[in-house]
Amino acid sequence: MDSGIKRPGVTSSEVARRAGVSQSAVSRTFTPGASIAPKTRAKVLAAAKELGYRPNAIARSLITNKSRIIAVVMAYLENLFYPDVLEELGRQLAAQNYRLLLFTGSMARDSDPVFDQIMQYRVDGIILASTSLSSELSEECAAAGIPVVLFNRTTERDAVSSVTTRNREGGRRIGEFLLAGGHRRFGYIAGLETSSTNRDRYAGFAEALAEGGHTDIAIGTGNYSRADAEAAAREMLALPDRPDALFVANDHMAVAVMDVARYEFGLSIPQDLSIVGYDDVGPARWTSYGITTMSQPLKRMVDATVDILMEQISSGEIEAEHRILSGELVVRTSARVPESGVVEIDGRRVFKPKG
Amino acid sequence: MDSGIKRPGVTSSEVARRAGVSQSAVSRTFTPGASIAPKTRAKVLAAAKELGYRPNAIARSLITNKSRIIAVVMAYLENLFYPDVLEELGRQLAAQNYRLLLFTGSMARDSDPVFDQIMQYRVDGIILASTSLSSELSEECAAAGIPVVLFNRTTERDAVSSVTTRNREGGRRIGEFLLAGGHRRFGYIAGLETSSTNRDRYAGFAEALAEGGHTDIAIGTGNYSRADAEAAAREMLALPDRPDALFVANDHMAVAVMDVARYEFGLSIPQDLSIVGYDDVGPARWTSYGITTMSQPLKRMVDATVDILMEQISSGEIEAEHRILSGELVVRTSARVPESGVVEIDGRRVFKPKG
DNA sequence: CTGAAAGCGCTTACAG
DNA sequence: CTGAAAGCGCTTACAG
Known part of the structure; x- marks a missing residue:
């Protein structure tokens, strides 16, 4: 041997x-x-x-014109949701015999140089999470025949596919839940104001509250960052008429907001203040937080993303496809629980009104 | 135009x-x-x-015999320490004009197929974090002239470089700290028993305690996983003579252990139980946890990793290099604070005995 | 400073 | 089923 x-x-x-x-x-x-x-x-x-x-995969790529590499652009990994996504993407791409070229961090924010790299390596597909894409760049990819999928974002661009959840419905559901819990003063800690997720979540939330007769929502901007969310929470909780119900646009920020409420303002959650988040990411499940939150079905979102990519790669046709999945409002301990509408499914408590 | x-x-x-x-x-x-x-x-x-x-970078690679791609193998991203590392690696590799090919998840545990991929893509270097490497594979890389650096792990293998912190000293420091805090019954929640970090941290901890006259340490095994750490904590805290001081081998597990102690056993931290972790990762700084922990200088560790790689790539010489950095015992609220030895440096409190 | 030519390590018609 | 040959898109001596 x-x-x-x-x-x-x-x-x-x-x-x-x-x-x-x-x-x-x-x-x-x-x-x-x-x-x-x-x-x-x-x-x-x-x-x-x-x-x-x-x-030699390099030599093979040169001649087959397929690199079997997918570029993943993920601006920040601080929010555990994205590492979770990355891990699942890695698993699924590997299963399809594709490699994952990762672009992260500050460089990912300014997309031009990153796209230069992506084009140079002749990747077979591009997944954009927590980043958007300028219209020229997305057209350029389409022209070059490279499929692009936005993950947890969406856009009007013709050639760009996307995978999202029903953010607007999610926002609505949260509004209904907080109304059903008998809250009276509402606040919203926003994510990045330019992001479609933030816009949609807020729109749904405001809609539901308006239907309940509440049009006055205190708004702070957290930009999906801990530090900004903390600052926004400090300001909002110092208000003379502070909210007794807060929708924080994702769990990553909700954790920070809970710490501010508890340790800087001495508030009890949910007695003094109800907090609802979004994503159902790891820390939301930790006992210290127990965040009531709209889940995003991560695995199915990744399934859909890889599916779109594989389909477009094999067909050679790039036609934008938008997959929209549904999450659930998982009920834990960070918000007052309404008298009715909460049911138990597969061992977890979920808010399903008029059910 | x-x-x-x-x-x-x-x-x-x-x-x-x-x-x-x-x-x-x-x-x-x-x-x-x-x-x-x-x-x-x-x-x-x-x-x-x-x-x-x-x-076309592919064609260029073929002829220059340099892909400008670095493979990063990271078994699990659940512990936020690793996403943080990944982000910094991405930044630094991009600055050096290298791309990052990521291998994660279950597939990363069984190294053989991953290495096949790595070799096929003729990567210029390999970084292994939270994974080790069999001796045959490391020799194979060396024979092929591909530099390999272990991140936060070390090994006896000749051809494999490593970047670590003084885990043994860290363990000692933690032992000294808990002794100085006047604790009497000690416990250790271990990481993966096969990992060098775990061995070294425990060895230092046991040494320090022995010098203080304590040779009896309760031991549980958390395998660097939340679920296992929770189980280990449950068992240990149910002991008739349960510890009043716990060293948990990393912060990722320490967070889980704190939740178990507080919410399942009703213990006050640090009054009833002091907990010290390792890494100084994000959640350790969150107010709910405020973990007293040995920091690992992530940025400098990444600096060293990239430095070793670049040096070996440009010189073509693969000579194993082992960089060992130092962390600090950052004092927060999860453990009783000794009367003396805690000093303030750059706005954070640090334990520096006999200083 | 420039161009013609060889060659990197493969895949894939093509002819047998 | 097999081999000789062309060619993928580049870099890089080489000669001028």
Whole structure:
């Protein structure tokens, strides 16, 4: 048994020489579905093993014009929702035999240089989470035949697909829940004001409250960041007529807001203040927080994302597709629980009015 | 001004034709340092812009034998420490003009298929965080001339570099801190028992306690996972003679342990029970937890990792290098504070005995 | 400074 | 089923 140590440059030609076959035969051995005699194949495989040969994916990409690489652009990982998404994406892309090229951090905010990289590597698809895309860039991708999917964002752009949840309905549901809980003064800590998720969640929330006769909503801006959410909470909770019910646009901020309410204002949750979040991310489930929150079905969202990508890659047709999934209002301890409408499904409590 | 839309296959030859120069000239225009006349360069650049040309990184890789891709293998992102690391790695690699190919999740645990991918893509370097590497694979990388750096792990393997912090000293420091706080019964919630970090942290902790005359340490195993840590805490806190001081091998588990102690056992922290963690990750700083913890200097650890990689890539010499950095015991509210030894540095409280 | 040419390691018609 | 050959889009000696 040889050790299988690979010297820097083992090529298919070397394997061919060793196996006494042509270089084409070596290539066919490593191409699923190529026509090759079992005997030849065995010889090649043996030689390959001896030399520690592995096909060069770079050379293969050059000729097939497929890199089997998907670019994932994720501006910030601070919110655990995104690492969770990343992990699931990694799993599913690997299962489809695709690799994941990650672009994060500050560089991801200014999309131009990132897109230069993406185009240079001739990725087969692009997933944009927590980032948007300028119209020129998205058109450029479409023109180049590269499918783009927005994750948890949406846009009017023609060529860009998206996967989201019913944010507006989610916002409505939260409004109904807080109304049913008998709250009287409402507040909203917003996410990034330019994001579609934030707009939709707020719109639904305001709608529901208006139907309940409440048009006065205190608004603070958290920009989906902890520090901004804390500042917004401080301001809002210092109000003479402070809200007794707060919808915070995601759990990541809700955690920070709860700490401010409890430890800086001495408020009891939910007795003095009800807080509802969005996402149902890890810390929402931790006992210290127990956040009542609209869940986003992460796994199904990733399923849909990968599905759209695979479909567009294999068909070569880039037609924008918008998948919209539903979440549930998971009831925990951070908000007063209404008398009715809360049911237990699969071991968790969920708010389903008129059910 | 042209729109710059890129058709699928703009190549250097097409740009050359358009600019009225040779294909070599186009290549030189996009190769930093190549000898090209400013005038020629300008013509090429103009033509490239008109056609929306970008050099094909795949083709370039094939001939230069450098992919400018670094593989990052990160088994699990659940612990926020790792997303933080990932973000910083992304930033620093981008600054050095390298791309980051991410391998996560379950597939990362079984290293063989992952390594097959890594080798096929001819990555220029490999960073392993929260994963180890079998001896054959590390030797194979070394033989292939691919530098490997273990992040927050170490190993005896010859060819594999590592970046860690002084885990043993950290464990000692924590032991000293808890002794100075006047605790009498000690417990340890371990991480993965096979990991070097866990071994070293425990060894230092036990050493310090032994010097203080305590050789009896209650031990539970949390495997760096929340669920396991919770189970271990339940068991340990139900002990007739339960510890009044707990060292939990990382903050990720410490958060879970605190919730169990408070909400399942009704314990006050730190009055009934002191808890010290490790890492100084996000939630440790949240007011609900305020974990006293050994910090790991994440940015400097990433600096060191990238530094080792860049050095080995440019020199072509793979000689294992082990960088060991120091953290500090950051004092917050989860553990009783000793009378002396706690000093304030740069606005944070730190335990520095005999200082 | 420039262009013609070789070649990186593969895949894939093509002819047998 | 197999091999010889062309070619993917570049970089880089080489000669001028």
